[in-house]
Amino acid sequence: MSRRMKLDLSIILQKATEIADEQGLDQLSIGLLAEKLEVRPPSLYNHLDGLHELKQKLAIQGVKKLHEYMLQAAVGRSSDDAIRAISKAYLQLVREHPGLYDASTRFPDANDKELQQAQESVVQLVLQVLDAYHLQEEIAIHMVRGLRSILHGFSSIEQIGGFGMPLDINKSFSILINTFIEGIHAVMDNEDKYMQMNEAGE
Amino acid sequence: MSRRMKLDLSIILQKATEIADEQGLDQLSIGLLAEKLEVRPPSLYNHLDGLHELKQKLAIQGVKKLHEYMLQAAVGRSSDDAIRAISKAYLQLVREHPGLYDASTRFPDANDKELQQAQESVVQLVLQVLDAYHLQEEIAIHMVRGLRSILHGFSSIEQIGGFGMPLDINKSFSILINTFIEGIHAVMDNEDKYMQMNEAGE
């Protein structure tokens, strides 16, 4: 059996994803990855430029997969239902691919074109979902930021095991999303008040 | 001039905090820290057990400082005002001590007693603030988790430069907090509905 037979970029990324998801992004090293691929560490440099580039690629994969999940969840739904669905999809992605997601929030190079584009597509998706509320454009963008904060915050706290108390975490999530949705409706009814709001928020 | 004159744990922590806040937690290394303290790297091991322990101590400091900020903000305020105040304090802590905060969310040892206690005091503070709404105890805990998610999510996305669009970030924050507050009021008026909510959130 020849020693040649495998190893291309997609196989490397796949194994790297496995390691990151199962053992945590910090455990992902050139050495461990090479070992799992039954290759010597330097061999990997024939396919990629180094650990940083690898993590960057994982980050991009993570955001793309997040978009996929959310897109699937959004089709056929609108307004409140759509928000609940994409939120659940977001959390599901993080639970299924914690390492990939972690990479996507700790990317080495935030100026990467492909990464930015993938991120933008998520933003656009959420904006589309929010269209149903007919918010002023500026308010809609603030709401996208808000929902993203909620989803990222909840997911990452869950990942680090930050919810100590023994209380159903899925219920916490549902209530949080529903509370936010209730808030959107309230803001909808008073948009002008919020548009004039000064930095103090009063 | 004796070579003896400085260096105790608090001085080390102070300098480490400086480095982490100014250059990022990942830049904090035994080597750099030793250099800034004008000491050889091994000398630091007379005062601490290694880089992991150092980061753990920073994490604890971070949570304690977060509690301080929020406590100060909460005195003399109640309900909506109090929520706005502690939220702003949270964001302020993260902006002033990004490295410390980062450590507090990426600690090596989540089972550390002192760390857990510091975290618990933050939770208790928020619970106290939420007392004003007379929510059922379980709902109150869900709300604590929700607010924490919002604050952590927003702060960390801001820190990684994740808010791309040129739109006032402070305003996004105010709107987010106010939207959540509106949501709390709506949930208050329909607590039973939310208590029965199934995992699907419907």
Add this chain to the structure above:
DNA sequence: TTGCGAAAACTAATCGTATTAGTTAAAATA
């Protein structure tokens, strides 16, 4: 089928960072 050139593996070496071992000097104390 054979032999050439490219691709991709390998070994060996280098570098940076954390850490440990063992030594020594300074400070505290008796």
Add this chain to the structure above:
DNA sequence: TATTTTAACTAATACGATTAGTTTTCGCAA
């Protein structure tokens, strides 16, 4: 002043990423 302790130091080790240089394998054209 002599002794003990503390905390610095130098030297050495370990490990991970990476680079240099070499060799093997594969696809393809003569």
